[in-house]
Amino acid sequence: MPLRADEITIKYGAMTALDGLSIEVRPGEITSLIGPNGSGKSTALHALAGLARCTRGTVSLDTRPIETWRRRDLAKRLSFLPQNPTSPENMSVEQLVRQGRFAHLGLFQSFSRKDLAVVDWALEQTGLVALSDRDLASLSGGERQRAWIAAALAQEAEILLLDEPTSFLDIGHQVEVLELLDRLSTERGIAVVLAIHDLNHAMAVADNVILLSKGKLIFEGRSQELANTSYLQTTFAVHGNFEASASGEPYFRVPLASTPT
Amino acid sequence: MTSSTNNATRATPTRAILALTLLAMGLILVAVLLGVVDIPMTEVIAALTGNGSEQSDLIILTIRLPRILTGILAGIHFAVAGTLLQSITRNPLADPTIIGISQGATLAVTVFLFFAVYRFNSDANTLYTLPVSWLPFVGCVGGLMSGLVIYSLAIAKRMAALQLTLCGIAIGAFLHAIAMGIVVGWGSSRFEIVMQWLSGSLYARGWEHVLFLLPFTVAGLAVLPALYRPVLMLRFDEDVARSFGLSYRLYFSLTLGVASILAASAVGAVGPLIFVGLVVPHLARFVAGRHFALVIPFAALIGAALVTGADLAGRLVGGPEEIPIGVVTAFAGAPFLFFLLRRYR
Numbered sequence: 001m002p003l004r005a006d007e008i009t010i011k012y013g014a015m016t017a018l019d020g021l022s023i024e025v026r027p028g029e030i031t032s033l034i035g036p037n038g039s040g041k042s043t044a045l046h047a048l049a050g051l052a053r054c055t056r057g058t059v060s061l062d063t064r065p066i067e068t069w070r071r072r073d074l075a076k077r078l079s080f081l082p083q084n085p086t087s088p089e090n091m092s093v094e095q096l097v098r099q100g101r102f103a104h105l106g107l108f109q110s111f112s113r114k115d116l117a118v119v120d121w122a123l124e125q126t127g128l129v130a131l132s133d134r135d136l137a138s139l140s141g142g143e144r145q146r147a148w149i150a151a152a153l154a155q156e157a158e159i160l161l162l163d164e165p166t167s168f169l170d171i172g173h174q175v176e177v178l179e180l181l182d183r184l185s186t187e188r189g190i191a192v193v194l195a196i197h198d199l200n201h202a203m204a205v206a207d208n209v210i211l212l213s214k215g216k217l218i219f220e221g222r223s224q225e226l227a228n229t230s231y232l233q234t235t236f237a238v239h240g241n242f243e244a245s246a247s248g249e250p251y252f253r254v255p256l257a258s259t260p261t
Numbered sequence: 262m263t264s265s266t267n268n269a270t271r272a273t274p275t276r277a278i279l280a281l282t283l284l285a286m287g288l289i290l291v292a293v294l295l296g297v298v299d300i301p302m303t304e305v306i307a308a309l310t311g312n313g314s315e316q317s318d319l320i321i322l323t324i325r326l327p328r329i330l331t332g333i334l335a336g337i338h339f340a341v342a343g344t345l346l347q348s349i350t351r352n353p354l355a356d357p358t359i360i361g362i363s364q365g366a367t368l369a370v371t372v373f374l375f376f377a378v379y380r381f382n383s384d385a386n387t388l389y390t391l392p393v394s395w396l397p398f399v400g401c402v403g404g405l406m407s408g409l410v411i412y413s414l415a416i417a418k419r420m421a422a423l424q425l426t427l428c429g430i431a432i433g434a435f436l437h438a439i440a441m442g443i444v445v446g447w448g449s450s451r452f453e454i455v456m457q458w459l460s461g462s463l464y465a466r467g468w469e470h471v472l473f474l475l476p477f478t479v480a481g482l483a484v485l486p487a488l489y490r491p492v493l494m495l496r497f498d499e500d501v502a503r504s505f506g507l508s509y510r511l512y513f514s515l516t517l518g519v520a521s522i523l524a525a526s527a528v529g530a531v532g533p534l535i536f537v538g539l540v541v542p543h544l545a546r547f548v549a550g551r552h553f554a555l556v557i558p559f560a561a562l563i564g565a566a567l568v569t570g571a572d573l574a575g576r577l578v579g580g581p582e583e584i585p586i587g588v589v590t591a592f593a594g595a596p597f598l599f600f601l602l603r604r605y606r
Binding site: 049051070080081082085086088090091092103 | 489
C-alpha cells in the first residue's frame with residue numbers, strides 16, 4: 001500500500017505551511033496528528049489526499065506520485081474527510097452515504113446489490129440506520145459528522161484521512177468514533193490518519209503520534225515515548241504533566257491557571 | 262420529520278410530473294388558439310392538419326407555431342443552463358448573466374446592429390429591414406466568446422466557484438457598459454432597435470429560429486444524462502468532490518461549457534430573457550425535492566411553460582402592441598426574487 005510523504009514543503013505565498021515533513025502511512029495503523037492551531041495538521045492531510053500542491057518533495061501511493069493518479073482510482077484506495085464540509089440542500093443521510101460509491105460506479109451504472117450492502121454497512125457502523133431518511137440539514141452537528149464519516153467509509157478505501165473528525169461531537173460520540181476507527185484498523189487493516197485536538201484521545205487511539213509545530217515535525221513515535229519527553233509542554237506552551245491512567249495509557253493533565261504569563 | 266413525510270418524499274412524484282406536463286401542454290395549446298387575430302378552433306385544427314385556409318395557414322403555421330416553438334426551446338435552454346450554473350457555482354442566485362453570456366451577446370448584437378445600420382445605410386427604425394436573420398449567430402458567438410474569456414480565466418487562475426462568479430459579474434458589467442455606451446452615443450433614433458432586442462422578445466420569430474435552436478437543444482440534452490452524477494458531485498466542496506473521485510476540473514469545465522452553449526444560443530435567438538434562468542431552477546428543485554434526477558427534466562418543463570405563458574400574456578394583455586416577453590418575465594420574476602432573498606436570509 002504504502003502512502004508516504006517524502007520531505008514535503010508547502011508554501012502559500014510567503015507563508016510556509018509545511019516544512020520538510022515525512023510521513024509513512026502503514027496498513028492497520030492509526031496515526032494521530034497533533035499540534036497547535038496553524039501547525040500544519042490540516043495541510044499535511046490535504047497533501048496526503050493529493051489535494052495540496054507540494055512546493056518541494058513528493059507524496060506517493062504505491063511509489064507513484066499522487067498527482068498522477070486519476071481521482072476515481074485514488075478514491076477507491078484513499079478517502080479524505082475535510083473539517084466542516086458543506087452539505088448540499090435537500091440531501092438525506094443515505095443519499096450522502098451513497099455518494100461514497102461514486103468512484104465504484106460508471107456514469108450510467110446503477111447501484112448493485114453490493115453497493116447497497118456497503119452503504120448499509122457504513123450506516124450501521126456509524127449508528128445511523130434509524131436516521132438514514134433524515135435530511136442532513138435537520139441533523140445535529142454530531143449526527144451530521146457521523147453521516148460524513150459514513151460516506152467516507154462507503155468508499156471502502158484502505159486509507160482513511162480525517163481532519164478533526166471528533167471536534168463537534170459530545171464526549172460520548174467522540175469515543176464512539178474513535179472506537180470505530182480502532183475497530184476498522186484492527187479488523188480490516190485500514191490505515192487511519194487523523195488530525196485531532198484532544199491530546200489524550202490522540203494518544204489513546206494512536207499507534208503512532210506525530211507532533212507538529214509551525215509546519216515542522218517535533219516528535220514522531222508511540223504515546224509512551226511521547227510521555228517521556230516535554231515536547232507537549234513546550235509546543236503548546238502549557239504547564240502540564242503526565243499521569244498513568246488505569247489502562248496504562250499516558251494521560252496528559254493540564255491544570256487551569258497554570259498557563260505561563 | 263415524521264415517517265409519513267419521509268415516505269411522501271421517497272415515492273416518485275408522479276402527480277408533479279403529470280401536473281407539470283399538463284400545464285405546459287395546456288399553455289402551448291392556448292398559445293396556439295389565442296392571438297390578436299381571432300381564429301375559430303375548427304380553423305386552427307384545420308390549419309394544423311393541413312386543410313386550413315390561406316389566412317389561417319399564415320397565422321397559425323407561419324406566425325404562431327414557430328414563435329411558440331422558439332419560446333419553448335429558449336425556455337428549456339435558459340432553465341437548464343441556470344440549473345447547471347447554480348449547481349456548479351453553488352450559488353442560488355446564479356443565471357446566464359453571471360458568467361457574462363447575456364452581456365457578451367448584447368455587446369455583439371449592439372456592435373453588429375451599429376455597423377449594419379451604416380453599412381446598409383438603412384434609415385429604417387425597425388428590426389426587420391436589417392439583416393436580422395444574422396442576429397442569432399451574432400448573439401450566440403458574442404455570448405460564447407465572453408463565456409470563453411471567463412472560462413479560460415477560471416481555468417488558468419484555478420479559480421474557486423465564488424471567484425468565478427465574481428469574475429463573471431465584473432466582466433459582464435464591463436461588457437454591458439460598453440454596449441450601453443454605444444447605444445447612448447448612437448442617438449435616440451436608433452435606440453429602439455437595440456432596446457427591442459435587449460428586452461427579450463419572441464416577436465417575428467419564425468421557423469429559422471426553431472431550426473437555429475434545435476441542434477443545440479438536442480446536443481445539450483443528449484449530453485446531460487452523462488453529467489447527472491458529476492453535477493450532483495459538483496454541489497459539494499471541491500475537496501470533497503475530488504475525494505469522492507470526481508475529476509473536478511474536467512466536469513466543471515464540461516458542465517460550464519454545456520450551460521454556456523445552451524444560454525448563448527438562446528440569448529442569440531430571443532435576446533436575454535431575464536429571470537428565467539434564475540427562477541426556474543428554484544421551482545424545479547422545490548418540486549423535485551430529493552429526486553435529484555428529476556431536477557433537470559422539471560426545469561425544462563417549467564422553463565418551456567413559463568416562456569410560453571409569459572409570451573401569451575405579453576401578446577394578449579397589451580392589445581396590438583406587444584409587451585416584450587423579457588418585460589413579462591422580469592415583472593413576474595422580481596417578486597419571486599424577493600421571496601428567495603427572504604428564504605436565504
